Amino acid sequence: GQQLNQSPQSMFIQEGEDVSMNCTSSSIFNTWLWYKQDPGEGPVLLIALYKAGELTSNGRLTAQFGITRKDSFLNISASIPSDVGIYFCAGFLFGNEKLTFGTGTRLTIIP
Amino acid sequence: EAQVTQNPRYLITVTGKKLTVTCSQNMNHEYMSWYRQDPGLGLRQIYYSMNVEVTDKGDVPEGYKVSRKEKRNFPLILESPSPNQTSLYFCASSPYPGGRRETQYFGPGTRLLVL
Numbered sequence: 001g002q003q004l005n006q007s008p009q010s011m012f013i014q015e016g017e018d019v020s021m022n023c024t025s026s027s028i029f030n031t032w033l034w035y036k037q038d039p040g041e042g043p044v045l046l047i048a049l050y051k052a053g054e055l056t057s058n059g060r061l062t063a064q065f066g067i068t069r070k071d072s073f074l075n076i077s078a079s080i081p082s083d084v085g086i087y088f089c090a091g092f093l094f095g096n097e098k099l100t101f102g103t104g105t106r107l108t109i110i111p
Numbered sequence: 112e113a114q115v116t117q118n119p120r121y122l123i124t125v126t127g128k129k130l131t132v133t134c135s136q137n138m139n140h141e142y143m144s145w146y147r148q149d150p151g152l153g154l155r156q157i158y159y160s161m162n163v164e165v166t167d168k169g170d171v172p173e174g175y176k177v178s179r180k181e182k183r184n185f186p187l188i189l190e191s192p193s194p195n196q197t198s199l200y201f202c203a204s205s206p207y208p209g210g211r212r213e214t215q216y217f218g219p220g221t222r223l224l225v226l
Contacts (some may be wrong), residue, residue, distance in 0.1 A: 003153065042115075042201050042217025043154070088153060098144070098169055099215065101154040 006089055006102030014110050019076040021105045023089030028069035031092040033099070034061075038085045046087075047074070076107075084109050113138045115218035117202050123224045124192055132187045132221050134202030142205045143185040144169070144215065145177065147198040154201065160185055161207075192225045199223075 006023045013019060023032070031050055035043035047058050049065035049072060056063055060077045072089055089102040115136045124130055136143065144159040146169075156169030160179040174196055176188040185204075189196060199222050203215040 003155075006153070009151075040220070042203070042220055044217070045214060048214065090154075098156050098159060099154075100156075100170075101146075103151060103153040 004102035010106040012108045022073045023102045024071045029091035030094045032072035033090040034074050035088045117218040117221050121222050127191050134185045136204040140204035142207045144203045145187050146201045194225045197225045
């Protein structure tokens with residue numbers, strides 16, 4: 001099955017820093033999603049993007065649907081301790097009826 | 112409270128001993144799905160179900176079975192578990208139709224170890 005390439009695999013940052021991560025695919029998607037997984041829990045949807053070029057914010061989080069429909073980006077501004085976790089991108093193609101997930105970016109905040 | 116529940120949360124078993132992981136949702140969702148999560152591989156879909164008695168394979172269905180006899184329940188069955196099925200399993204549901212099917216709500220996960 002197809003997988004999405006997500007980078008970086010891990011990030012070690014200090015509180016207050018901005019974070020950027022991205023996801024690329026060899027094929028197009030109709031929808032791009034970003035999830036966050038806290039330790040010991042299931043992923044939770046953060047942002048959903050439905051149109052190429054769309055830029056959507058959720059608090060300090062901003063995500064973009066790439067114009068080519070083959071990539072997406074997530075930015076977190078002014079990181080705080082509760083941002084720690086694993087971030088997953090996911091793509092959805094109508095008619096395919098399934099989400100394809102990226103490999104995840106593990107975010108750690110250094111005290 | 113709207114939620115997806117899985118049981119058990121942790122399971123240690125031996126090769127070849129049949130097991131079932133249950134999944135239940137109380138949101139009247141029609142779409143349900145199972146994923147496995149492995150380090151460096153993200154989440155991969157095992158099976159999904161669009162409605163009662165309608166199931167289909169995801170990306171990694173080998174070694175797994177599912178059933179959907181009721182809307183709220185979607186059990187995952189491992190008829191003869193093997194060590195390569197050691198993983199973290201998530202059940203998810205979404206409000207499709209009547210909502211966006213990509214808006215999936217995940218359960219808390221079941222960590223399985225097959226010896």
